[in-house]
Amino acid sequence: MPSTSLAVERLRAELKGEVITPDDQQYDKARTVFSGAIDRRPAVIARPLDAAEVARVVLIARDTGLPLAIRSGGHGIHCVWDGGIVLDLAALRGLDIDVEGRTAWAEPGLTAGEYTAAVGEHGLATGFGDTGSVGLGGITLGGGVGYLTRKYGLTIDALLAAEVVTADGELLRVDAQSHPDLFWAIRGGGGNFGVVTRFQYRLHPVGAVVGGMLMLPATPEAIAGFVAAAEAAPDELSTIANVMPAPPMPFVPEEMHGQLIIMGLLCYAGDAEAGERAIAPFRALATPIADMVRPIRYPEMYPPEEGEYHPTAVGRSLFVDTVGLDRAETIVEWLRASDAPMRVAQLRVLGGAMARVAADETAFAHRASRIMVNVAAFFTGAEDQAIREAWVDEFAGALRQDDQGIYVNFLGDEGEAGVRAAYPGATWDKLAAVKRRYDPTNLFRLNHNITPA
Structure with a gap:
């Protein structure tokens, strides 16, 4: 009996959870992941109900030699695989x-x-x-x-x-x-x-936080100022600055649509009055286009998402030491030079509690890294994808500094060199x-x- 048939037969015999094959009506939905660029066809998708069933799936993959992909939320680039077994953890929700x-x-x-x-x-x-x-x-x-x-x-x-x-x-x-x-x-x-x-x-x-979105016009001065304010902020404040063309959202003035903006996401985990003081320097960088930062419950930092949103995008991630005015000018120049329907440079100032853990205490080795940068561009079709990949690679190269590390959760398909950069030395x-x-x-x-x- 071929290994695929054997695997399906054993999975159906040994699992109470769902076993989904290409003949099943729910197969296409079950193999769909967050990224619209991934379209893989696994041989079988198994949804175990408990740890004992997880172990059975693992042993069946070992015995049959079929590739084994592990799926949690579906945001990973390896969580489904052509011709393999997908161990989908969706039913483990305790x-x-x-x-x-x-x-x-x-x-x-x-x-x-x-x-x-x-x-x-x-x-x-x-x-x-x-x-x-x-x-x-x-x-x-x-x-x-x-x-x-x-x-x-x-x-x-x-x-x-x-x-x-x-x-x-x-x-x-x-x-x-x-x-x-x-x-x-x-x-x-x-x-x-x-x-x-x-x-x-x-x-x-963490009860109430001062958090939400602050949208500012993206001049080089504002970008560099945002990073400097984030570095000077107390540890209670974590920020993300998405430098990108303004999307046509209802609260964005029409004349700003497509113009470069900083979509800042801020979260101050502490006293509301102190939070307002910590966020004041960001508001002072420019007249905000939109200011939704306010006292909220922490779970409100995760707004409901569009379940059927499957973007096709390419991206690169890197750590840098500084984003001063010259780097901010580079970011603006590269974003203006592209005609991708959506493109972004995302800046996250790190430090604080993350940096106070020794680099060898866990397998995450980048405790001293100062700023994480992600650059990405959306694409439409294979020809466009090649253009966007070249732009993203060159943009990341223009921003690269001494820190050669990569955060593994933002690592694309960059081969062993990428994995080695995530786990150095x-x-x-x-x-x-x-x-x-x-x-x-x-x-x-x-x-x-x-x-x-």
């Missing part, structure tokens, strides 16, 4: 909140927005990214940079323990005392070491040794892959 102990056990089928809303009912939060629809699995395993990074660190800095199904189908509880090498590796090392079926997070007291060596111990045959290879030492 959440157990210990309000007094300020911890929560969460399963990876939950999204960041769902988790944040649930724990937010108790005035608590764990920091994730800036997008509510991502699954907990991918963002946590890669690091987790978002609205609470400067105040409370990365998502992995709030990770207390996890339950992991390894390549041999064993379910391990990992924490600082139990399998500490694996616990170190999953805090930044991605999905290379197993399938996490539960995460235990620390919860922080001693970090790579240690990860490769952990990989050899827990996944010596590289079963978990559909990811930003670390090969066994």
Whole structure:
């Protein structure tokens, strides 16, 4: 019997969860991911109901030799694969909140927005990214940079323990005392070491924040000023500056449509009065086009998203040390020179609590990196894609400085060189040794892959 037929037969026999093949009506929806540029056709999509069923899927993939892709929220570039088994964690949605102990056990089928809303009912939060629809699995395993990074660190800095199904189908509880090498590796090392079926997070007291969107005209002076204000701000304030053409939103004056703007996203996790003081320097940079920054509940930082939004875009991510006036002028020049329907340079000032963790304490090695930059362009069709990719590469090259690192969750398909930049030097060596111990045959290879030492 061919391995695909054998896998489907075994999955249907051994799982109570859904097993979806190309003949099923829901197949096309089940294989669709966030990126509209990805159109892959897996042989079978399995949705296990618990950790024991996850282990069965892993063993079936091992026994049949079919490629195994792991899907949490569907934002990753490797989470579906042609001809392979997709282990879709969508049905693992358990959440157990210990309000007094300020911890929560969460399963990876939950999204960041769902988790944040649930724990937010108790005035608590764990920091994730800036997008509510991502699954907990991918963002946590890669690091987790978002609205609470400067105040409370990365998502992995709030990770207390996890339950992991390894390549041999064993379910391990990992924490600082139990399998500490694996616990170190999953805090930044991605999905290379197993399938996490539960995460235990620390919860922080985060009730109301001063947050929202501040839109400013994007002059070089305003861009450099925004970055300088973010660097000078207290740790309670985390910011994202999206420099881009103004979209035709109802609150944007028509004469501004298509003009370069800074769409600033700000989140001050602290007292409202202090938050207003911290945000004042940003408002003073220019007359705001729109100002929606106000006291809100933290979960409101994740507005509802369009479920059928599947953008086709190319992007590059890098760390830089400074964005002064000269770099800001470069950003404006490159964005003006492109005619992509949407293009952006996104700037995130880091530091704060994230930087106070030693670089070797977790597999996220970029604690000292100062500013994260993402450049991206939307495309329409294959010919246009090649043009946009060349522009994005050259734009990123024009901004590159001494810091050669990359944040793995924003890494595209950039080969081993990209993965090595995400895990430099001693970090790579240690990860490769952990990989050899827990996944010596590289079963978990559909990811930003670390090969066994």
